[in-house]
Amino acid sequence: ANETYIKEFQIAMREKMTQSLQSVISRIKDWNVNGNGFGLRGEVLSEMLHHCEWAHKKCQTFFGRELLIGKLMEYISPTDESIKRTGKFGGISAAVIGVSGAGKTALMAKVASLIHRQSSDIPVLIRFCGTSPGSQSARSLVTSICAQIEFLFDLEQKAKSFADKKYNELVQHFHTLLQNYPVFLFIDSLDQLTDEDMGRSQISFLSNAKPHKDTRIIVSCLPDNQEVNPDTNRKYMYLCETRLKEENVPIVTVQMSTESKEKALDEAMDILQNILRLLGRVMTDKQLKEIREKVGEEKEKTALYINLAVGVISTWTSDVDAKDNLAGGVQKLIKQLYKTLERDYGKILVRAAIGFITFSVKGVSDLEMEDLLSLHENVRTEVFQYHTTERIPTHVWLRLRAALGHLVVEGEHGCMQLYHRQLREIAEDWLKDEKQSLCKIMADYFGDLVDGVIKRERKIVAQNWTMDGKIAFDIESKVNVRRCCEAVHHMLHCEMYGEAKKELSNFAGICSRIRAGEGFQIVGDFGKLSDLKPDNLMTNEICGSIEEAESFLKQVDHYRRWLRQQIHFLTRSPIQTFLSSAVLQPHTSLLRKDAIQFMDSALHSGLYKHSSLQFAKPMGGQSDFDALVATLEGHSNWVTSVCYSPDGKHIVSGSE
Numbered sequence: 001a002n003e004t005y006i007k008e009f010q011i012a013m014r015e016k017m018t019q020s021l022q023s024v025i026s027r028i029k030d031w032n033v034n035g036n037g038f039g040l041r042g043e044v045l046s047e048m049l050h051h052c053e054w055a056h057k058k059c060q061t062f063f064g065r066e067l068l069i070g071k072l073m074e075y076i077s078p079t080d081e082s083i084k085r086t087g088k089f090g091g092i093s094a095a096v097i098g099v100s101g102a103g104k105t106a107l108m109a110k111v112a113s114l115i116h117r118q119s120s121d122i123p124v125l126i127r128f129c130g131t132s133p134g135s136q137s138a139r140s141l142v143t144s145i146c147a148q149i150e151f152l153f154d155l156e157q158k159a160k161s162f163a164d165k166k167y168n169e170l171v172q173h174f175h176t177l178l179q180n181y182p183v184f185l186f187i188d189s190l191d192q193l194t195d196e197d198m199g200r201s202q203i204s205f206l207s208n209a210k211p212h213k214d215t216r217i218i219v220s221c222l223p224d225n226q227e228v229n230p231d232t233n234r235k236y237m238y239l240c241e242t243r244l245k246e247e248n249v250p251i252v253t254v255q256m257s258t259e260s261k262e263k264a265l266d267e268a269m270d271i272l273q274n275i276l277r278l279l280g281r282v283m284t285d286k287q288l289k290e291i292r293e294k295v296g297e298e299k300e301k302t303a304l305y306i307n308l309a310v311g312v313i314s315t316w317t318s319d320v321d322a323k324d325n326l327a328g329g330v331q332k333l334i335k336q337l338y339k340t341l342e343r344d345y346g347k348i349l350v351r352a353a354i355g356f357i358t359f360s361v362k363g364v365s366d367l368e369m370e371d372l373l374s375l376h377e378n379v380r381t382e383v384f385q386y387h388t389t390e391r392i393p394t395h396v397w398l399r400l401r402a403a404l405g406h407l408v409v410e411g412e413h414g415c416m417q418l419y420h421r422q423l424r425e426i427a428e429d430w431l432k433d434e435k436q437s438l439c440k441i442m443a444d445y446f447g448d449l450v451d452g453v454i455k456r457e458r459k460i461v462a463q464n465w466t467m468d469g470k471i472a473f474d475i476e477s478k479v480n481v482r483r484c485c486e487a488v489h490h491m492l493h494c495e496m497y498g499e500a501k502k503e504l505s506n507f508a509g510i511c512s513r514i515r516a517g518e519g520f521q522i523v524g525d526f527g528k529l530s531d532l533k534p535d536n537l538m539t540n541e542i543c544g545s546i547e548e549a550e551s552f553l554k555q556v557d558h559y560r561r562w563l564r565q566q567i568h569f570l571t572r573s574p575i576q577t578f579l580s581s582a583v584l585q586p587h588t589s590l591l592r593k594d595a596i597q598f599m600d601s602a603l604h605s606g607l608y609k610h611s612s613l614q615f616a617k618p619m620g621g622q623s624d625f626d627a628l629v630a631t632l633e634g635h636s637n638w639v640t641s642v643c644y645s646p647d648g649k650h651i652v653s654g655s656e
Contacts, residue, residue, distance in 0.1 A: 040151055044160075047134040047144045048151075055126050058109035061307055063274040064267060065107070072096065072111050072252045076184070076216045089247040091178070091209035096220035097241055098254030100422055101304025101330060104220040107254055108188045111218070115184050122214060123152045124184040130192030131409045131419060138199020139167055140412075142174045145185070149177045167197045167204075175209050182214035190221040191238040192421075196517075201239040219244070261296075268295050268306055275310045283313065283322075290322035297328025304420060305330040308337065311406075334426040337407070345400045348382045349373070351431060353400055354418075355438040357408065358427040361485050363415030367461065368445075368482070369397050374458045375441050375450065390457045413481060436494060443490035446483050447503055463487070465512045472508035473575050473611035484509075484516040488525050498542040501529060501552065505559055507578065507598055514574040519567050526560035529553075558590045564630035576614045586622040 031042035038045055075094035098104045105128060116124040125148055129135045134144040146159035155177075162170040178185075193200040203219075211217060221240035245251070255264075269292055276283065283291065291313065298305045312326055312333070327336040341350045356364050356372050364372065373379050373392045383396055401408070401416075409419040418424045431438070444450050448463040455462065463483045470477035491500035503509055504525055513522050534549035543549035563570070566581045582595035599615055602608045608615065632653070641654040 040147070040157075041160075044144070044147050047132055048148050050132045051126050051128055051135070054128050054131060055109040055112060058106045059113050060278060061271075061275050061303075061310075062103075062106040062110040063271045065103070065271075068107055068252065068254060069111060069114070072107070072218070073114070075250050075252070076111070076115065076218065087247045088207050089203065089209075089244060089249050091211045091215075091217055092206060092219060092244070092249050093216040094218050094250045094252055095241075095244045096218065096252050096254055097223050097244075098220075099302070100222060100236070101302035101420065102254045103303030104254050105188050106303055108186050108218065108220055112184070112186045119184065122182050122184055123149075124186070125149070126186040127188065129187065129189040130411070130417075133410065133412045133414075135193075136412055137194045137196045138205045139170060139197060141187070141193065141199070142170055142205050146170075146174050146177055149181055149183060152183075153181050171205050174205060175211075178209055178211040178215055178217075180212065182212040185215070185217045187217070187219045190219055190240040191236070201243070203240060203243055265292065265296055268298075271303070272306050272310060272313075275306070276314065279310070279314050281314050283316075284318050287313075287316070287318075287320070287322045291326060294322065294326045294328040298330055302330060304422065305333060308333050312336070312340075330422060331426055334423055335430065338427070338430060341400070341403060345403065346382050348376075348378050349396070349400065351434060352376050352379050352438065353397065354427050355431045355434055356442065357416055357418060358424055358431060359435055359438055359490075360415070360442060361489050362413070363411050363417035365414045365416070365482075366397065366401070368415075369401075370394060371458075371460050372441055372445055373397060374460065375445060375454070391459050415482075439490040439493045440496075442486060443494050443496055443499070447487040447491060447499060448483070449499065465508045471607070471611055472512045473607070473613050475575055475612035479512045479516045481516045484513045484518045485521075492525065492528055495540055497529060497532065497537060497540060500525070501556060504529070505555065505594070507595075510563075511574045511578060514567075514570055514578075519563075519571045519574075523560065523563045523567055526556055526563060529556045530560050555590045558585070558592075561585075561625065561629070562589070562591050565628060566631070568631060568633045575612045579613060579615060584621055586624050586626075588624050 027036065030036050031045075033041065035042050035045040040048075072094060096104050096107060109126065112124050112126045125145060127135050127141060127145065129141065134140045143159050143162065146162075147157065149155070150157050150159060158173065159170075162173060190200060190203060195201050198204045206217065206219075209217070219240075221244070222236050222238060224239060224241045225236050269288075272291070272295065273283075273288075291309070295305070295309070308330065309326060313322075316322075316325065327333045338350070338354065341354075352373060353369060356369060370392055373383075373396070374390070379392065383392055407418060407420075407423055408416045411417045418427060428435075445460070446463055450460055454460065463480060465472040465480055465483065466474075466477040467480050468478045472479070488500050488503050491497075491503060504522065510522065513519065530553065532553065534543070534546050534553065537543040537549040537552055538546070543552055562582060562585055570577055570581060579595060579599055582591055583599065585592040585595075602611070602613065603615070607613075632651075635653065635655040637655045639653050639655045643652045644650070645652075
């Protein structure tokens, strides 16, 4: 009877679990297709909701600073005559400028919230650049904003159709929407955008925009530093502020009270105590006095310091000595946070995890983090005091990730990044001695160089050029973007020049990286290899003789010549064009020989039957290289001026 009961229980539980899983799968599919009834794909809707949630959280930590709010509201007011401006950025109503951590983001969120309450007829859109997959580049940002405008005004969803079109066409569509449909558009942290399509340095997506008369566009960014900051030993020069000032865009400068240091300190303490009250926390008089002294050590009295300090203070009991448990100054406080994580979760584990996030090109995903930690021998030694499996248990990382909390945000492809530049800068300095070893692990992992036995035992994911099992030359294949953007970067840093050359001169890799938008980066990577001297290659035991080193560099140079001349052509349809382009290189080109050999191999093996490759029989052509070094595209009119940098490494051209 007991066995019968157990079997019946197992069957019932299996059915229940199956139904539950099927329900979850159904909801996920429905979300992906139409956002569970919203009529938007889940990916698009998630992007919109992320920024709404981010704004809500920032509003909760904003107190006081009425003068700043009032000044910004003056430029946004529908009756304000100052918005009738002309020029390249005449469509921008105001720009919020402030040092890192000054509270620009919270101010933008607060004013957007106030506008939403006052102007219910006109939609309010807000974006926090660099905090989500759809706010990393100008293209992704504009696509997301267009999708939201189309949704709000019940228009045909065209934004996604521009994915494979030219950037200028997308921007034109964006400008058309801004011109025809009134919105309040807040774009925070322009400096956090990548400079692809000159979205950051030229703010190209807002250039010459002529929005609806009731539309207001408000942006924020860091100030451009002309000199290195003595406190941080860094210089921020993203050109956003410079471009805005050149066009006389109204500026609102964010900082604590300018009346006196005491007034600024009073204001900072008011904000801190209000946030603590919101969390249901009250400090003793002694603690408040000591906290005030610590806040006073922060030169700029930045909102970043206050918010990080609240995270520490909110865990205290009344008997905690503030003097010994709160660091003064944002850099010291960030180090304290990292040290606390070390204490709570293990020094080696924490340093490795934060290091992988910090030194990766675009962050790491949860699965990648588990793989990377499982390849870190010291982490395994530390963790396996308590576990006996080959792979790091999932919960080890998830517990640490939960503790990182608001310090990380999700970027492209589900990858985590430290959300604020000062968090990243402190981590870079804190972990500088371990950078080499961490990059070596990432080079092996993303370059698919992990030993086969280790890969099987620790269940490490293979990093093929494609994600769906199809060959890289199939136009329907899904490119492994993560390998494309991470592998060579780490190989070059670790002086794995032989592996980097093999990765770069792989035709499947070249096609994949161009398809992943990394085409121009390949040119730069080959440039770094070509800057090497034969001695570098022999010192690192990559080449055994001068002749071998010279042959290595010759092949690198020939690949680089080809890509510098042809990259604009190749980016349009790399799979269909790379072979015909390569075999037309001069007869002395080593690349040409490699391409002909690859073409013969593809024909004999039948590879061409499963690909989108287009073969071209080499006929005639140049016998040797000519003087053409590179073909540069981008100007829409006659080039009237050209200037070289003193070291000969850079060239600037100008046209009307």
